Amino acid sequence: MNTFCRNIFRLSVRMNSTAAQSSKKLQGKVAIVTASTDGIGLAIARRLGQDGAKVMVxxxxxxxxxxxxxxxxxxxLxxxxxVCHVGKTEDRSKLISKTLEKFGGIDILVSNAAVNxxxxxxxxxxxxxxxKIFDVNVKAAFxxxxxxxxxxxxxxxxxxIxxxxxxxxxxFSLLGPYSVSKTALIGLTKALVHQLAASNIRVNLIAPGIIQTxxxxxxxxxxxxxxxxLQNIPLGRFGKPEECAGIVSFLASDDASYITGEGFIIAGGTTSRL
Ligand SMILES: NC(=O)c1ccc[n+]([C@@H]2O[C@H](COP(=O)([O-])OP(=O)(O)OC[C@H]3O[C@@H](n4cnc5c(N)ncnc54)[C@H](OP(=O)(O)O)[C@@H]3O)[C@@H](O)[C@H]2O)c1
Incomplete structure (x- = not known):
């Protein structure tokens, strides 16, 4: 290949990779994911990054x-x-200021932390x-x-999200307070929807079943x-953290621009509601 052909080849490779990057659905977006160093949060952070977002873990x-x-x-990525313990005011404030300092704005919040x-x-x-359960699982999310x-x-x-x-x-009767805190998040989603919608901010939730973490x-x-x-899971297996990540990326993206105030169950068909 002569120099001219080599340069044309390089240019076309560069153009293709730029096109591939700009086609990523979260390109240009900045995401905060709490509790994202393991399990579902880590899978979500990775997926948002793969879909083009800049992510603060x-x-x-x-x-x-x-x-x-x-x-x-x-x-x-x-x-x-x-470091951010979501129950600590100072940590939350540093999480936000560092995100602004490093990435210049915030478009996506995935509030994932919980204790039981x-x-x-x-x-x-x-x-x-x-x-403690309500401080971390509900108050910090709010x-x-x-x-x-x-x-x-x-x-x-x-x-x-x-x-x-x-x-x-x-x-779950043996996880009563934890379950009620998770019901509170459904209420929080519904209660926030109007005020956030007025600023073009959508709010949704995921509700996983048993995910292996x-x-x-x-x-x-x-x-x-x-x-x-497993008897209550029609798909006959537990979920994997990655199986909670695609829907979060979708909800964070413009593909979900008309979806707000909703909950999405990720539980292999386990009965949850009509
Ligand atoms: N796994 C399931 O079956 C399941 C089902 C339904 C819902 N969920 C929900 O999914 C979320 C994540 O659970 P997981 O199963 O992915 O847990 P996990 O694999 O045990 O990961 C927990 C993550 O949370 C961090 N963390 C714990 N307490 C924190 C706090 N106060 N502030 C900030 N980060 C904290 C941990 O890191 P550090 O130790 O460094 O803090 C770690 O990165 C929770 O909201 C949980 O309720 C899980």
Whole structure:
């Protein structure tokens, strides 16, 4: 190949790769994903990055954040990271300021963090545990939405996605307070929809069934428990974190421009509602 042909070839490769990049549906968007150093949050952060977004990952432990940033940058994704315990006001504020500093705006918030420190009869739950569950699972989701709101407004719109649970629709009796906190996220979605819509910000939620992560280990790693659980899952298996990520990317994108105030169950057909 002579020099002229080589240059034409290089130019066409560059044009093709630019075209491929600009066809990514989240190109130019900036996303915050909380609790994104493992499990479902990590899968969502990776998928948003693969679909073209710049992603701020976060969780409580610096080591987990560093490892995740290293891993995702190694996959050629545009990510930064910061420690953020979502229940801490100062951490949330730093999460937002670092996102603005690194990426110049915020278009997408995936509020994914949750805790479940109790398992057993609901009336045995202490006030302290109840408060912790609601602080992290519900109050922080609300406060984060409130805190990103002015920045999304400046961009002319945005997309907020909460991670609820199928237990938010059909409470698990041995996970009572956790289930009620997830029902509260369904209420929060419905309650926020009008005010956010006025600023072209959509708000939706996902409600996973049993997804194989550390969080649900007691359900899927114990043979007896998992056999019982699997009887209620028509697809006959537990979900994988990646299976929660595509729908979040869709909801974050302009493909979902007329969808707000909705919940999407990802549970292999487990009965949840009509
Ligand atoms: N797995 C399921 O079956 C299932 C089903 C329905 C709904 N969900 C929901 O999915 C979400 C993620 O669960 P998962 O199964 O992916 O959990 P996971 O695999 O155990 O991952 C938990 C992640 O959350 C971070 N984290 C924990 N507490 C945090 C806090 N207070 N602030 C910020 N980050 C925190 C952890 O990192 P650090 O330790 O570094 O903080 C880690 O990155 C939760 O909202 C959960 O309720 C899960």
């Amino acid at each position: 976060s969780s409580r432990k610096q080591q987990n954040v560093d490892e995740t940033v290293r891993q995702l940058k190694g996959e050629e 545009e990510v930064e990271g910061i 420190p109790t398992f057993g009869p609901m009336l045995e739950c202490s006030e302290e545990v109840w408060d 406060l984060l939405t409130k805190e990103v709101f002015p920045h999304m407004e400046k961009r002319g719109g945005g997309s907020v 909460f991670n609820s649970s199928i237990g938010g629709y059909v409470p 550390k969080f649900s280990e007691q359900l899927h790693s114990n043979d007896m428990v998992s056999q019982i659980a």
